[in-house]
Amino acid sequence: MTTPAAIQATFDDLGTPLAEVTFVVLDLETTGGSPTDCRITEIGAVKVRGGEVLGEFQTLVNPGEPIPAFISVLTGITDPMVASAPHIGQAMPAFLEFIGDAVLVAHNARFDITFLKVNCERLGLAWPNSTVLDTVHLARQLVTRDEAPNHKLSSLARVFGTRVTPDHRALHDAQATVDVLHGLIERVGNLGVHTLEELRSYSSRVTPQQRRKRFLADTLPSAPGVYVFKDEHGEPLYIGTSVDIKRRVRSYFTASEQRTRMAEMVRLATSVTPIVCQTTLEAQVRELRLIAEHKPRYNRRSRHPERAMWVKLTAEPFPRLSIVRAVKDDGATYAGPFGSRGGAEEAVAAVHEVVPLRQCTKRLSRAASGSACALAEMGRCGAPCEGRQSPDDYAVVARRVADALGGDGHEVLAALGARLDRLASDERFEDAAVVRDRMLALVRAAARTQRMTPLATSPEIVAAAPAVGGGWEFTCVRYGRFAGATVCPPRADTRSYIAALRESAEHVRRPEAPVPAALPEETEKVLRWLEQPGVRLVDIDGVWICPVGGAAGAQADLDHTLDRGNAVGFEESTVRRRATA
Structure with a gap:
């Protein structure tokens, strides 16, 4: 039997044992609290490793200015004491040499480290960018109010019985501070924290039970893919994706994970299943599919894709708009999908704002079969129910709506824009904001339909993107559904990899267009990947189009306007108007 080759674990996997870390514990005295306006008067530091003192550094510093009286009373450092002391330009290089590549520790470290950085910048010296630990932060996690009234150094010195006051x-x-640091390390050691990386990320928000679950990540691969947290019954609790499964899962057991529901999820988890994927896109797609299939209780996104809504222009002599959950091959025109019924209703309302399409729900034949409603009297419907409008005349109106839903909505959008301008000119800002929101809902739905239709109707698209480390990532998409992926290494025969991908995809x-053969969210992820810089179409069986004057362009213009803050002026103007009323 062949013995598998041993693989050296990375330092990131192993962590740095605290007993092997060199710490420089430092403290400064200054002429005041402002790093830019005040000066250093004394530097003190102790270098320790494994509980043993390796060296000490101490020097007074001539600040080049009088020391305020209250500072002298507080520290005992007077002007005569520093008169013959070195200036910071002499003291700082020696202190930086003492630091070396050690981990820096201070009590309220932000104060001391900022002073040191500012002085290095003044002197043109390079700051070493060392790892920094703050004993105040650790003490807040580990020392309760029952033990000490606050987390000042003097209070912690009494708690840990420091040898120096x-x-x-x-x-x-x-x-x-050295003794305080060792006391804090002893406490976290009892909680299972034994490495520098664990100490840096330690937080009392991470329960001991949560921290003990770290072993769940031990055997996971450092590769892109999907990870599935499962409970004792093997049921998925949470599904996620990452470019490095092991590193991402490990983060759930540290302070970097601050979501309360995730802490609850980790307490219930008994295993993590990795699914290694060829590419990041494949991982994202598989995550979506698994979430839709299992609906894990701790996932909030993408759990109910079946709830997507579509706006439908019916196929009948006098078409009307309706909101449906499914797309059928019935000759109707569809736009969407919408994430909620509310979004679909806003898009429908946008059309009704400017197009005299009937809003009644009954089916109308070619013969008059009813009486007109109030909308006809308001000029917002041609009253085909009373025979005032022939099927051919009504078809012209319906065609404008079909064009708008299909992506070519310049007539409808121009009419909405004109209405928006009129409302704003009349200072009807709240009404204008409503029209704007409806217009955005319509444009975004039409743009989504326009962008997805080429994918949904193309039997096969093969595309390539540069792979990390060289070579190519090839992706096969069929009818908008991710069908397979492969990675071709540098200098390999790309044709053979593409041929193999097509055979194995x-x-x-x-499907029934414009619905793709996948969840709409999956097709949108594929679209975003295809639109990335550097992605190339290798081959396509179908038609790939995006009209210059289509809804996608209109959406980009509207989104740009919103980003600049022009469109939200309606609310701002309303606020100003109310404030002056």
């Missing part, structure tokens, strides 16, 4: 002299305070049956 802090007295606002730099070296003494640094020595006391999923067979997909032709």
Whole structure:
């Protein structure tokens, strides 16, 4: 039997044991609290590793200006004491040499580190960008109010019984902070924290039970793909995706994961199943499919794709708009999908704002069969029910709506834009905002339909993107559904990889256009990938079009207008008007 080759784990996998970390615990005394306006008067530091003191650094610093009286009272450092001391330009290089590549520790580290960085910048010295630990942050996680009234160094010194009493002299305070650091490390050690990486991310928000679940990530691969947290019955609790499965899953057991529901999920999880994927796109697609299939209770997105809504222009002598859940091959025109019924209703309302399409729900034959409603008297319907409008005349109106839903809505959009301008000119800002929102709902739905239709109707598209590290990622899409992917290494024969991909890709049956053969969200992810810079179409069986004057362009213009803040002026104007009323 062949013995598998041993693989050296990375330092990221192993972590750095705290006993092997060199710490420089430091403290500064200054002339005040502003790093830019005040100066350093003393530097003190202790270098330790594995509980052993390796060296100490202490120097007074001539600030080049008088020390305020209240600072002298607080620290005991006076002007005569620093008169013969080195200036910061002499002290700083020596201190940086003492630091080396050690991890820096301070009590309220932001204060001390900012002072040091500002002075390095003034002197033209490179700051080492060392890892920094703050004993105040750790103490807030580990020392309760029952033990100490606050987390000042003097209070923590009493809790941990430091050998040196802090007295606002730099070296003494640094020595006391060393003992506080060791006391805090001892406490987290009892909670299972044994590496520098774990100590840096430690938070009391992460429960000991949650932290003990770290072993669930031990055997996971460092590869792109999907991960599935499961409970004791093997039921999926949460499904996610990452370019590095192992690293992402490990983050659920640290302070970097701050979502409350995720902490609850981890407590219930007993296993994590990895699904390694060839490419990032494949991982995203498989995540969507698994979420739709299993509907894990801790996933919030994409759980109910079956709830998508479509706007339908019916196929009858006098078409009307309706909202449906399914697209059929019935000769009707569809636009969507919409994530909610509310969005679909806004798009329908946008059409009714400017197009005299009938809004009654009964089916009308070619002969007059009813009486006109109030909309006819308002000029918002041609009253085909009373025979005032022939099927041919009504067909002209219906064609405008069909064009708008299909993506070529310049007539309808121009009419909506004109209505928007009139309302704004009349200072009817709230009404204008309503029309704007309806217009956006219509344009975005039409653009989505326009962009998805070429994919939904193309039997096969093969596209390529540059792979990380060289070579190519090839993706096969059939009727808008992700059918397969492969990675071709550098200098390999791309034709053979493409041929193999086509042979092994999923067979997909032709759907009812404009609905793709996949969940709409999946097709949109494929679209976004195809539209990325650097992605190339290798071959296409179908027609790939995007009209210059289509809804996609109109959506880009409207979104750009919103980004600039012009469209939201309606609400701002309303606020100003109310404020002056």
